[in-house]
Amino acid sequence: MDMQVNDAVGQTATAGHAIKMRGEKVSVHYGEKQALFDVDHIVHDREVTALIGPSGCGKSTYIRCLNRMNDTIPICRVSGRITLDETDVYDPSVDVVELRARVGMVFQKPNPFPKSIFENVAYGPRIHGIAAGKSELDEIVTTSLQKAGLWDEVKDRLDEPGTGLSGGQQQRLCIARAIAVSPEVILMDEPCSALDPIATAKVEELIDELRENYAIVIVTHSMQQAARVSQRTAFFHLGHLVEEGRTDHIFTNPHDQRTQDYITGRFG
DSSP: OOOOEETTTTEETTTOSBEEEEEEEEEEEETTEEEEEEEEEEEETTOEEEEEOSTTSSHHHHHHHHTTGGGGSTTEEEEEEEEETTEETTSTTSOHHHHHHHEEEEOSSOOOOSSBHHHHHHHHHHHTTOOSSHHHHHHHHHHHHHHTTOHHHHTTOTTSBGGGSOHHHHHHHHHHHHHTTOOSEEEEESTTTTSOHHHHHHHHHHHHHHTTTSEEEEEOSOHHHHHHHOSEEEEEETTEEEEEEEHHHHHHSOSSHHHHHHHTTSOO
């Protein structure tokens, strides 16, 4: 696998981008049932990493470990080590609210708050005390909507409810909401599965633009999407990370027969 790591400089020889997050021997249990087995995985800064694999293989479970969303499930137990810039995110001293600001999340189904478009984006900066005053808050909202490719469509209706937008617009509003607190990593759990092809294309274009400033991890069922938007791909199967590497290598020359079988449609 093409994962040579030079820890002295925190770079990968193959990618050239610094390591942003690292999972080491990550296992997850839901009660008695084990959902993930000893996953070792690296997320690089300013790259899109796609997690692919059949339903129930552990992709979403893994991504939810990265910002401790699994903490919200009482029977869930996570072991191993996950670091963000060398800090263990499960260390007792880590503030989970602050962690989730640094590692934002966009869910499968767009979930705007039942508030105005403006308030959806302003909510995070307000609770985190990021904006010094109204003008700064206005600027954060405007910039976030621009980065999410939504500003031109909503600039004259910021007081209207976010729930009144189309599905694709709602998803871009949720991305703007995640961006507004200046995250370093954006997690996306099948962000396009509820969207039509045109909205999907807009979100994919947006992901490509956001990559310039963020590390992005996307769970997707669509191998075409993984091939289009990601630089690295990790293939999960039955709770195991089978193979990880540059997307073009994974799709054209996988090392593991299970990866080959999944990509060629023999199962999944």
